[in-house]
Amino acid sequence: MSDATALLREPWQRLERQRQAGKFGIWIFLASETLFFGALLLTYAVCRIEHPDAFAAAGRETNIWFGTINTAILLTSSLTMAVASQAAAQKGRVRQLVLACLGATAALGVAFMIVKGFEYKEDIEKHLVPGTGFALSQPSAQLFYGLYWLVTGVHAIHLTIGIALVVRLVLLGAARRIRLRGSPELEVTALYWHLVDVVWIFLYPLIYLPGRAS
Amino acid sequence: MTDAALAGELPFPPRPDYLRAGSTLLSWLATTDHKRIAILYALTITVFFFMGGAAITAVRVELFVPNGWFLTSDTYNRLFSFHGIIMVWFFLVPSIPNTFGNFLLPLMIGAPDVAFPRLNLFSWYLTLVGGIFAVYTLVAGGVDTGWTFYTPFSTMFSNTHVLTAAAAVFVVGFASIATGVNFIATTHMLRAPGMTWFRLPMFVWSIYATSIVMVLSTPVLAISLMLVIAERWLGLPIFDPARGGDPILFQHLFWFYSHPAVYIMVLPAMGVVSEIIPCFARRRLFGYDFMVYAIIAIAGIGFFVWGHHMFVSGQSPYASLIFSFLSFVIAVPSAIKVFNWTASLYRGQISFNSPMIYALGFVGLFTTGGLSGLFLASIPVDVHVTDTYFVVAHFHYIMVGGSVSAFFGALHFWWPKITGKMYPESWAQFAAITMYFGFNMTFLPQFVAGYLGMPRRYHTYPAEFQVYNVMSSAGAAVLAAAYLLPLVYLMWSLFHGARASNNPWGATGLEWTTTSPPPPHNFDLQPLVDRAPYQYHAEGESAGSDAPEVQNARSLR
């Protein structure tokens, strides 16, 4: 009982209701995020419709191995996050498992960022930064890379926030400052993490796959 | 036992109201009480309202003569840009939702607070940060893109502080999203027992619909501004025509937000008016369920019509036809609302307190503004009048004649509840009437000037338009005086006004069943709702009684 009261916040009287509200709230926020990334993808779609060849040529220059490995890493992090969140919703003794899975999730997130860092380094060396000295001759190929840097950057910011939230849960949970079992915060963090994953699932074919067939 | 004891007043120990529940600065700056946050917002937007107003005063003074007389073109452009940015994002968008919505939403549904009180406070701080960016922009020399930030002017050609201005709007956008999330969750999760969806007051419905629009449209604004920032600051080409970028794409993204934003500004105003008219006509709101459907329809269809801002932009003519049709469609629910407000007066007992004058003024001005919208939905007419003063007049009728009138109506209607003080009624009536006439003097001539071909955002203009500009500027002076008046007498009432009773207007909403001002957690007893709103008289009757049925079954009168 005292556990439940520890998790309860103003203005709620029952934890269950508070949990529902938190979950509902984060889903509304995720709907908002859908529009956020949707608008970016729309920008990409319009530019690609107007310049299909330049986008194919530009897409060929990306490193598909970095992209694919990173996608696999994020998908795996979603698995560990899903297990953490579903286990925490159960009654059993699951603290160790939840902590381990959360730790793995954060580690995979960091791994993604490291791979991304290597990829960025390579991109810069290949002169794929728009502006003077850009590697490709078509001017519209710069649109692709303008969007590439922006979209991956915004995704990376989201992922960094996600990693911070997960690490916070791990630290607080390990120090027994909060109870992870049944924690609304864990549920909310997990949903956010999965959305960041979903965004990447869409970015993968748009960034790494154009122009491979020709 | 005395009557008072029966009425449940005595058993409670004396407790301070929300204004007196703490007096340190920290108790305000770190508060999570939705009512205090509402006050913080009110102070913030008041400052911005008068900043935006000062900018446009200079513009109107400059426009007295065709070739300008005390401003350079650059200064002029910065002033109207600043006016637009401040008034749209720092006054109109947060005005009714974040002040009255914040204050009233929990009270009206019988909740102790909003669903996420700390998020609520965070959203105010975001507004403040955005505001600091905006003021910095002004102090540093201003921005001259207009509030629309059209590319490639904003990304490649303007030499002014586009970055900080865009950042200001970007940040305040997230405040909007946070507020929207909060209000939607509050409406779903915290309604008092018995407060079913179709017992919600129209104001709650309007705030709910507004929040949905905020949550789903604002992120697209954020993206459009982020793209501008990315191109300008990081040099990432997105809209650069030399590299194949598409400037019209920016307009799509921008208007995908900015048209629904009009509904963010006007839906809450409709909610306010739907509260005030029944109260002062002592009548049930005519066609409550249709009013609900209309507000949801407006919020939804509002996302489908943005292309009518782009009929001359080079947009495909097929797309223009679709947008034109949808723009006509959205006028239908707006018309329904006007008819219903009017019908609500039928066989009432109408008194003309200042909130009612504002509300009736709203109906008239909103109707005028809405009808002028039909001109803009018709492609051939729009081609002629778009980007002229006709459009300026049109949206000021909706946003100033509509939203700002309703804002002042709400301010007077709920002032006793918020502050516990009554304001001087005849001063308020005088201000309301002055505002109405000043407004029409300012903006009615602009319809004509626009039709005759005066483009908007013109520093100098052909001499034949001078007569209209002089009328406008004279009207603006009256309007400015009418806006300053309430500032004076409302401040006066804080110190010298009579104490307000719990329900000075004899209204039916839950907010009137608690004390004025309310206690920190709103209600001493959890309200229990057993009836629909606006029961000013018995079903099927028409005359209003003076003893309406308030929604709280626990509240004995």
Place this chain on the structure above:
Amino acid sequence: MNAIFALPEASTQAVRVDGILAALVIVSALTLALVFGLLVSFAIRYRRGSKAKRGRLPEIVNREFEVGWTAATFFLFAFLFWWAASADVGALTAPANALEVHVLAKQWMWKTQHANGAREIDELHVPVGRPVRLVMTSQDVIHSFFVPAFRIKQDVLPGRNTETWFQATKLGVFPLLCAEYCGTNHSAMRGRITVMREEDYARWLSAQPEGDDLAHVGAKLFVSQGCSGCHASSSAVHAPKLEGLYGRTVQLSDGRQVRADDAYIRDSMLQPKRDIVAGFDPIMPSFAGLLDDGDIQSLTAFIRSLGQEHGHD
């Protein structure tokens, strides 16, 4: 210049627009009269304490009332849409015999150029009673070509052509304004349209200094930019011939058909790989960045002239 209280109807489009506008004004005035009339009469009749009858409400069912006025407004608006939209669709394409005038907008001036090469700045002379098609582009930001007396307005975009047309019906001088905010001197970006009799126009045109006409400038570019290396009829490279191309329907390699209009020719120069003509290899390089908007207009005029030489139109 315009009168203070009325705007001349100086084009065919102006009459159409004013017709719809008048109808809208009448609809609006009637609606306003209805709403204001009801507001005021209810406000007076049912003011607090008045003697007007209250009592039980008459048995008019709410729902039918609501459905009734919803349907009524919907049909009214649908009719207005249909009317305005058909006027719009009817005026979308310029008549085939239209004079073509090129407009180049820049901060903060209008440059116009007639088919024979005569150039004007902030001015445009046109004959009365003859449709004029404007092909417009911008060198910098978005501008908007606005002639109130003709009721036309069209944004002028960088990196793209936009078109509008008008047929002047009145002689006189009419203001030309920029209607899309374009920076510091936006409000000074004004010009004049002079509508002249056909014979006066011809005389005026021939009196203009011998500007190189667009097609000749284009012909020079055709050689200097290396286009002729592949597209000249003598060339050994397998490239589409341009004679008689303009206005023709072209079969593309992916099965689509397009009309070879200004936009298509422009795209073919800037993004040659987008629309490959059936039977040819995608070997043409892009000329984006090498040709500015004026060059493209000249080259397009040259390709047009090739079509005319072969009697194709």
Place this chain on the structure above:
Amino acid sequence: MSADRGRQEGWLLRLWLRNALVWAALLGLLVLSMFLAYIPMGPVTVTSGVAIAVIKSSLVLVFFMELIRSRALIRIAALAGLVFVGVMFALTLADVLTRSGKI
């Protein structure tokens, strides 16, 4: 006590199994989409990449984000974002795709 433990372990196994299955499907689709990208099929190649992304994200939404077990309200919230993204794409592309042609 041990029965209790056994029950818990059985449950844990099911939890891992269920999620691992989804994860395997996701990785399979990832490999498939990379493979398909190298086969020249014109517009089908582009579509296949996006279509697979839609399937993958649906898997994440339904199973990892537990939409399958959520209340109707949550599903509506999730759907709302998608619907309005659809509106934004549909109407913007209505312009972009029909732009060059004049009626």
